[in-house]
Amino acid sequence: xxxxDVTAVAKNYGATKVLTDITQNFESGTFTSLLGPSGSGKTTxxxxxxxFVAPDEGAVRIAGADVTGVPVHARNIGMVFQSYALxxxxxxxxxxxxxxxxxGIRGKxxxxxxxxxxxxxxxxxxxxxxxxxxxxxxQQRVALARAIVIRPDVLLLDxxxxxxxxxxxxxxxxxxxxxQRESGLTTIFVTHDQEEALTLSDKVAILDxxxxxxxGRPAEVYERPRTRFAAEFLGDANFLxxxxxxxxVEIAGATIMTEDRLPAEGATVTLAVRPEKIAxxxxxxxxxxxxxxxxxxxxxxxIYTGTALTYMLRSGDLHLKVFAQNSDGSPLAAGSxxxxxxxxxxxxxxxx
Amino acid sequence: xxTKLRTNPGVYDVVLINSARSQQAAGEDLLTPLDLAxxxxxxxxxxxxxxxxxxxxxxxxxxxxWVWGMNALAIRDGMDKPESYAALAAPEYKxxxxxxxxxxxxxxxxxxxxxxxxxxxKDLDAVAEKLKAMKPNVKLLWSSEDQWNKAFSAGEFDLxxxxxxxxxxxxxKFQLPxxxxxxxxxxxxxxxxxxxPATSQNQEAAAKxxxxxxxxxxxxxxxTKIGAPASANEKAMEELPADDLNRDIHKPEYIETMTLMxxxxxxxxxxxxNLWQEVKAFYAA
Amino acid sequence: xxxxxxxxxxxATRRRMPSWLATAALLLPxxxxxTLAVLLPLAAMFAFSFLHATPLGNKPVVWTLxxxxxxxxxxxxxxxxxxxxxxxxxxxxxxxxxxxAAALALVRATAGRARExxxxxxxxxxxxxxxxxxxxxTMVIREGGxxxxxxxxxxxxxxxxxxxxxxxxxxxxxVHGYLPYMVLTCYIALLSVDEAxxxxxxxxxxxxxxxxxxxxxxxxxxxxxxxxxxxFVPVIGAFMEPRILGGRVGVTMGTVIEDQFTQAFNWPxxxxxxxxxxxxxxxxxxxxxxxxxxSATT
Ligand SMILES: Nc1ncnc2c1ncn2[C@@H]1O[C@H](COP(=O)(O)OP(=O)(O)OP(=O)(O)O)[C@@H](O)[C@H]1O
Ligand SMILES: [Mg+2]
Numbered sequence: 001x002x003x004x005d006v007t008a009v010a011k012n013y014g015a016t017k018v019l020t021d022i023t024q025n026f027e028s029g030t031f032t033s034l035l036g037p038s039g040s041g042k043t044t045x046x047x048x049x050x051x052f053v054a055p056d057e058g059a060v061r062i063a064g065a066d067v068t069g070v071p072v073h074a075r076n077i078g079m080v081f082q083s084y085a086l087x088x089x090x091x092x093x094x095x096x097x098x099x100x101x102x103x104g105i106r107g108k109x110x111x112x113x114x115x116x117x118x119x120x121x122x123x124x125x126x127x128x129x130x131x132x133x134x135x136x137x138x139q140q141r142v143a144l145a146r147a148i149v150i151r152p153d154v155l156l157l158d159x160x161x162x163x164x165x166x167x168x169x170x171x172x173x174x175x176x177x178x179x180q181r182e183s184g185l186t187t188i189f190v191t192h193d194q195e196e197a198l199t200l201s202d203k204v205a206i207l208d209x210x211x212x213x214x215x216g217r218p219a220e221v222y223e224r225p226r227t228r229f230a231a232e233f234l235g236d237a238n239f240l241x242x243x244x245x246x247x248x249v250e251i252a253g254a255t256i257m258t259e260d261r262l263p264a265e266g267a268t269v270t271l272a273v274r275p276e277k278i279a280x281x282x283x284x285x286x287x288x289x290x291x292x293x294x295x296x297x298x299x300x301x302x303i304y305t306g307t308a309l310t311y312m313l314r315s316g317d318l319h320l321k322v323f324a325q326n327s328d329g330s331p332l333a334a335g336s337x338x339x340x341x342x343x344x345x346x347x348x349x350x351x352x
Numbered sequence: 353x354x355t356k357l358r359t360n361p362g363v364y365d366v367v368l369i370n371s372a373r374s375q376q377a378a379g380e381d382l383l384t385p386l387d388l389a390x391x392x393x394x395x396x397x398x399x400x401x402x403x404x405x406x407x408x409x410x411x412x413x414x415x416x417x418w419v420w421g422m423n424a425l426a427i428r429d430g431m432d433k434p435e436s437y438a439a440l441a442a443p444e445y446k447x448x449x450x451x452x453x454x455x456x457x458x459x460x461x462x463x464x465x466x467x468x469x470x471x472x473x474k475d476l477d478a479v480a481e482k483l484k485a486m487k488p489n490v491k492l493l494w495s496s497e498d499q500w501n502k503a504f505s506a507g508e509f510d511l512x513x514x515x516x517x518x519x520x521x522x523x524x525k526f527q528l529p530x531x532x533x534x535x536x537x538x539x540x541x542x543x544x545x546x547x548x549p550a551t552s553q554n555q556e557a558a559a560k561x562x563x564x565x566x567x568x569x570x571x572x573x574x575x576t577k578i579g580a581p582a583s584a585n586e587k588a589m590e591e592l593p594a595d596d597l598n599r600d601i602h603k604p605e606y607i608e609t610m611t612l613m614x615x616x617x618x619x620x621x622x623x624x625x626n627l628w629q630e631v632k633a634f635y636a637a
Numbered sequence: 638x639x640x641x642x643x644x645x646x647x648x649a650t651r652r653r654m655p656s657w658l659a660t661a662a663l664l665l666p667x668x669x670x671x672t673l674a675v676l677l678p679l680a681a682m683f684a685f686s687f688l689h690a691t692p693l694g695n696k697p698v699v700w701t702l703x704x705x706x707x708x709x710x711x712x713x714x715x716x717x718x719x720x721x722x723x724x725x726x727x728x729x730x731x732x733x734x735x736x737x738a739a740a741l742a743l744v745r746a747t748a749g750r751a752r753e754x755x756x757x758x759x760x761x762x763x764x765x766x767x768x769x770x771x772x773x774x775t776m777v778i779r780e781g782g783x784x785x786x787x788x789x790x791x792x793x794x795x796x797x798x799x800x801x802x803x804x805x806x807x808x809x810x811x812v813h814g815y816l817p818y819m820v821l822t823c824y825i826a827l828l829s830v831d832e833a834x835x836x837x838x839x840x841x842x843x844x845x846x847x848x849x850x851x852x853x854x855x856x857x858x859x860x861x862x863x864x865x866x867x868x869f870v871p872v873i874g875a876f877m878e879p880r881i882l883g884g885r886v887g888v889t890m891g892t893v894i895e896d897q898f899t900q901a902f903n904w905p906x907x908x909x910x911x912x913x914x915x916x917x918x919x920x921x922x923x924x925x926x927x928x929x930x931x932s933a934t935t
Contacts, residue, residue: 050840052839074842076842079837082833087834102843103842150842455896487885490884491802492887493887618696625903629893629901630711632888633888636717636886637716637720
């Protein structure tokens with residue numbers, strides 16, 4: 001088993017380039033989230049893997065076999081849809097057993113597997129019900145059971161939780177993760193929700209206008225975004241653009257250090273700094289030396305949310321954002337002069 | 353028409369009544385007795401029509417015969433003219449016959465063939481037998497002239513029970529190659545007459561109007577310019593051009609041989625309809 | 638939202654009609670119309686069916702059950718009824734197959750403008766005069782008609798395929814006339830089938846015929862049943878197609894009943910036959926829907 005391999009896949013709808021040169025390996029047994037803004041091509045990529053859409057170029061391999069020209073029904077995939085897509089005229093058991101029947105598994109053997117799958121999604125004894133007699137969450141569990149009972153080579157989910165309310169959604173995230181871990185299925189999960197992507201996935205792939213701009217473990221993608229888009233889309237970031245001077249970057253008069261390898265002297269670079277990585281102190285109490293980077297600034301406004309504070313600041317022409325814990329209960333007032341400081345390793349050089 | 357007469361006294365001054373209904377209307381005292389002496393054009397009326405028993409009640413005349421027509425046979429040109437309605441069941445016309453989907457007409461044909469009175473056949477089984485014998489020949493049952501014309505011009509049949517008036521129209525308007533034939537048993541005839549309602553306020557004008565309607569001059573103009581059924585006025589028919597189709601088909605001698613449709617009592621009418629329905633079901637089975 | 642809920646949510650200061658009254662007021666015109674246009678004539682016909690003769694003139698009105706003995710007195714009517722039922726079944730069956738396929742093609746294979754145009758083409762028989770439509774078929778399927786001309790174009794010595802004046806000809810004419818009902822009802826039923834449901838089936842390994850028979854047909858069953866009722870009922874009462882396309886074999890309950898109203902002027906018998914047929918049809922549907930319901934719950 002080698003999971004799913006997508007090689008040089010491209011897809012256009014008329015003049016719109018929906019996917020451009022996607023080459024990616026989805027490792028066997030891993031849970032990968034496809035994350036990207038609306039219209040970035042997540043669904044299209046998923047449907048190409050499923051076989052509902054034929055790529056204009058490139059190849060798709062599932063479990064080592066080239067399936068590019070293979071119709072959907074012959075691909076051995078499990079698919080879960082946002083709208084659940086249960087067969088409304090069939091009982092839960094018949095829904096779950098549908099794929100087994102197509103594989104020639106019927107009768108007792110099928111019933112045992114159906115019961116096992118329903119057990120796995122924590123709906124034992126629901127086999128006799130009809131989809132309309134189930135809640136949204138229960139329906140989605142049935143859809144999941146139906147997709148995994150056939151032991152697919154890959155489980156494909158297109159925003160399966162977005163029709164559920166927040167509470168149910170969090171509950172289902174936990175369930176989904178448990179089921180994926182138990183079944184060990186190679187899973188590709190499309191979502192809009194970055195938190196969901198970060199908590200669930202072994203790997204996160206960020207899509208931007210039909211390209212995968214970065215794929216890696218959630219922490220890796222979050223901490224070391226490779227592009228400005230990735231940094232901005234996944235979490236928040238301050239972008240500082242300046243010129244390389246020696247081993248540092250000169251930005252608005254200040255010298256900012258980074259641990260990344262810099263290009264040649266004089267080149268323009270952009271550094272991304274996450275707002276929560278920046279410490280904020282009143283100018284009069286500031287000490288220097290302990291951290292590599294410090295920048296004087298003025299508070300322009302404060303957003304108070306109870307547990308946390310968001311400071312909007314100005315430093316010369318720069319506009320910055322800083323997240324702070326509300327540890328002492330007395331936020332700095334607008335207009336205060338402050339010093340911002342952060343470690344060199346949190347200045348991440350990004351493209352774009 | 354009778355219903356209108358009953359429910360609207362005084363509204364009509366002249367009514368057109370089929371001879372089979374005259375006695376009923378007269379019996380209900382809806383009509384005025386007439387004296388033909390007041391109708392100068394009545395002298396040309398064919399005596400058999402003028403003095404027809406159906407127009408009389410208690411010896412008094414209630415209708416002036418006006419136009420008439422026949423149901424008999426039509427045959428494609430170039431084929432031998434059948435002498436009898438028996439041709440409808442003859443093997444040489446296998447699958448080549450169209451019948452008129454009308455109970456009274458078809459029972460009439462069956463009655464002729466079994467030697468009975470068309471208006472009161474006593475032996476309906478014999479009628480049924482004669483009609484059922486036509487089954488191998490029957491290709492279709494026609495119910496409208498339009499349908500007849502289309503099927504005939506498509507060559508679907510060569511022999512048919514047909515109307516005299518329609519035969520004129522089929523030849524005149526569509527140049528269909530057919531002959532109207534009255535077999536030796538005679539035709540099934542109908543006669544329309546003009547009557548004056550008992551409630552009419554303008555009896556004199558009504559009489560004048562009727563006299564005008566049977567005027568040969570009026571008829572010739574009507575028949576040649578617009579097209580009309582055969583006139584009951586023999587003089588009128590004689591004034592038509594010698595090669596006139598209408599005149600050719602409605603020969604005066606046929607008036608003598610044809611049997612006019614009589615008023616049918618309800619139970620006989622029902623029996624006719626049921627019998628014809630049964631025969632049709634037999635054809636279909 | 639149920640009407641009570643919306644009414645209950647309103648401020649108490651605003652006076653409103655009680656909801657049942659509002660509902661009644663809204664429904665009244667349609668029910669009044671239904672009563673006037675459908676139920677009254679039907680009731681009148683039902684009353685006629687117990688008369689001895691058509692109530693015209695000053696004949697005495699005689700009440701009787703004799704009309705309902707027609708099938709006993711005239712046993713050949715049983716054969717006619719059977720012929721009508723079989724024509725009805727054939728027509729409905731063919732309409733179901735063709736109509737479902739056409740509706741499926743409309744829903745799945747086309748989009749936008751093409752779909753609208755196709756839908757209009759399908760509905761065309763509705764907008765053509767029935768008589769013209771039926772007569773056109775006589776020109777096509779008679780011996781030496783367009784069908785033969787067409788075939789002989791490719792195969793000059795072909796035997797005639799003309800089948801005018803046969804039962805298949807009647808069925809053809811009826812299918813042509815009534816097919817739009819089936820296309821429409823199936824089209825509406827299929828439109829409401831979620832595309833994702835079909836994709837889900839495919840992803841689970843279903844080939845096209847499994848999708849068709851296990852998913853699409855059951856989900857469109859309400860459309861098929863509605864279409865079947867809309868077609869079967871008028872078809873067994875149809876008289877124009879049997880008369881014109883059936884020739885000698887065109888004798889059906891429809892023509893028999895029509896004859897009673899037009900030719901024989903025997904409205905009581907016509908009504909009684911019509912109501913007998915209606916009862917038979919209702920019984921068939923009752924049995925049928927019972928079977929359907931039972932098979933749906935098991
Ligand atoms: N069948 C189609 N025909 C034309 N354009 C299409 C088609 N399907 C998708 N597109 C276009 O391709 C692009 C990517 O669509 P896709 O559905 O893959 O986006 P997505 O990332 O799933 O977005 P969302 O998060 O909103 O679901 C969009 O611009 C969309 O308009
Ligand atoms: Mg999408």
